[in-house]
Amino acid sequence: MSDKLKLYEERMKRLNNAVELKANDRVPIFALVDNWALFYSNSKLKDAKNDIEVDYAAYSKALTDFKFDASAFPAVTWPLRFSESLGGGIYTSHGEMETIQIATGQSEIMPASDYDKLIADPKGYILNTIIPKKHKIFQEGTTEEKFERFANSVGEFLKFVQGRTMLFERYKNEHGLPIVNAVPPMQPADLILDYLRDFKGTMSDIRRCPDKMAEACMALMKLNIINTYAVMPTPLYDRYINIFMHLPPFLKPKDFEKVYWPTFKAYVETFAAQGYKFMILFEKNYEHLYDYLQELPKGCILGMFEEDDLRKAKKALGKNICIGGGMRTNDLAFKTPQQCVDIAKGLIDDLAPGGGYVFSTDKILASMNDAKPECLRAVTDFVYEYGVYK
Amino acid sequence: MLDLKTLTQAVGDLEEEKVLEILNDFVASKPSEDEGQKAVSACQEGMAVVGELFEKGDYFVGDLIFAGELLTEAISLLKPVIGTGSSAKLGSIVLGTVHGDLHDIGKNIFRSMAEAAGFEVHDLGIDQPVQAFIDKVKAVKPDIVGMSGVLTLALEAMKDTVDGLKEAGIRDSVKIIIGGNPVTKEACDHIGADAFTTNAAEGVKISQGWVK
Incomplete structure (x- = not known):
């Protein structure tokens, strides 16, 4: 086994130990790096989206210049060429910002009166009603022309996926760096929010027809299970099912329990029972939902928290979930390296004992403002030494 | 009745x-x-x-x-x-998401709460250039300018906007509040705004305090 492969196994074991809440040699350092990598290596998003070598050069520099044990993502996270080939989507690369963002207020595509159709046949409804309505390429020309454009889009998507698969291997062989991200379908209520009903529609449905929405989520969840098997037929020791949760921080517990929790719990339990692991991004704040989250299966979830107080989170959830995050991008952007190291020391002192903690940033690094490189270097160097379990 | x-x-x-x-x-x-x-x-x-x-x-x-x-x-x-008769307004706000940023959920929540509290709100929309803020402030002479953003890059755009208002000589005629996911005390100091919040209800209270 080459040195790089040995390093890969060692790092993966460290991360898995943390997730399984087992004793460890040191606290794993986990990279949540996205478009920040482009700024860091003076690359442009428009070049990276067109040339996987530019993409890889930028991200692999950012991921290996710092002492990361593993990374969530290998390169630019969204298939922009695919979105663009469909005539645009909610994920967009606004020229000026050089970073991918979601354009809001454009996704109320399904009327609330269509819930019954969505429930009866989620796949058929999305394919035959939503997609033609959403994407410009299906709105003009002959059927033949539409198919041709669709085939082109599918080609772009497959190219993106194949490129990512190739990069996983290159990171492994060239850098010994695990990239744990495996993308499954979105959670049903998040899909409704992001693609079918948008914010205003979703929040109105939760008030006006919560039972229909919950029923639709259950129908979509069954489809999700099938689609997840398509992406990842068996559990792998170095790939985690990624779940990016969008809707829950905006809901009060009572509403979360109605429309989100039943499908989310069922989905996680289905795959946990078979040995799959998860990386879940708990975006914004989840403190009001700890009573639910503590019922999640034990030793298979890396929970990356954003605005939660991690000390409270570990106390409430640490028996089941490995807690990740803690280093605020605001501190990495505005404080000195020494101040950042002091904060990192506090995190290790309070969160590392007993295992089940992964050091990372609170947010995905999206733009240069999210971290000064010297601060990121200071904290990763520090945790590499100080995070050793003695 | x-x-x-x-x-x-x-x-x-x-x-x-x-x-x-x-x-x-x-x-x-x-x-x-x-x-x-x-x-x-x-x-x-x-x-x-x-x-x-x-x-x-x-x-x-x-x-x-x-x-x-x-x-x-x-x-x-x-x-x-x-009818069309308007009631007395508590004050006026020029509001917008700064250039480069396409988000509007937070801005819209703040707008409806500020309007309900009695403010007249001039909403510029999303992705607004510095000049759009300057022109609107000159035209309607508001009490308050509200800038919204979700990305951390929006913080630079907010700073550009405040600098633009300064150069136009109208910075001191208004109070400036910034809102959105990335705003913090440090960011507020860096930008040169008068207040920051990640909470729309708090933002309305701050605004009310300014026009009392």
Whole structure:
């Protein structure tokens, strides 16, 4: 086994130990790096989206210049060429910002009166009603022309996926760096929010027809299970099912329990029972939902928290979930390296004992403002030494 | 006769059916314009109740979004009664998401709560260049400028905007509040704004404090 492969196994074991809440040699350092990598290596998003070598050069520099044990993502996270080939989507690369963002207020595509159709046949409804309505390429020309454009889009998507698969291997062989991200379908209520009903529609449905929405989520969840098997037929020791949760921080517990929790719990339990692991991004704040989250299966979830107080989170959830995050991008952007190291020391002192903690940033690094490189270097160097379990 | 307290309570509780029922009955009774204004005020007070429940942690952002919808529905029902006459405004705000940033959920929540609190809000929209803020401030001479953004890069765009207002010589004629996911005390100092918040209800309170 080459040195790089040995390093890969060692790092993966460290991360898995943390997730399984087992004793460890040191606290794993986990990279949540996205478009920040482009700024860091003076690359442009428009070049990276067109040339996987530019993409890889930028991200692999950012991921290996710092002492990361593993990374969530290998390169630019969204298939922009695919979105663009469909005539645009909610994920967009606004020229000026050089970073991918979601354009809001454009996704109320399904009327609330269509819930019954969505429930009866989620796949058929999305394919035959939503997609033609959403994407410009299906709105003009002959059927033949539409198919041709669709085939082109599918080609772009497959190219993106194949490129990512190739990069996983290159990171492994060239850098010994695990990239744990495996993308499954979105959670049903998040899909409704992001693609079918948008914010205003979703929040109105939760008030006006919560039972229909919950029923639709259950129908979509069954489809999700099938689609997840398509992406990842068996559990792998170095790939985690990624779940990016969008809707829950905006809901009060009572509403979360109605429309989100039943499908989310069922989905996680289905795959946990078979040995799959998860990386879940708990975006914004989840403190009001700890009573639910503590019922999640034990030793298979890396929970990356954003605005939660991690000390409270570990106390409430640490028996089941490995807690990740803690280093605020605001501190990495505005404080000195020494101040950042002091904060990192506090995190290790309070969160590392007993295992089940992964050091990372609170947010995905999206733009240069999210971290000064010297601060990121200071904290990763520090945790590499100080995070050793003695 | 319209029971104003019940109406305020129903808006505060986000009971859509009850609010619409009360208002439909009220409009059918052919009320005077003055009575109509009172009904509007009662709804707006309901929005203040929503803000309080949000600050207490009983309501979440989703409830604020729905409250904004409910208030819009209620006011449009009352429009024929209140006519075009406008009531006295508490103050005025020029509001927008800064250049480069396409997000508007937070901005829209702040707008509906600020309007309910009695502000006249000039909403520029998303991705607004510095010049758009300058032009609008010169045109309407507001008390307050509100800048919104979600990306951390928006912080630089907010700084550009404040610098632009300074260069145009109008920075000191307004109070500036910034809002959105990435704003912090450090960011606020860096940008040169007067206040920051990640909480729309708090933002409205800060704004009210400025125009007292």
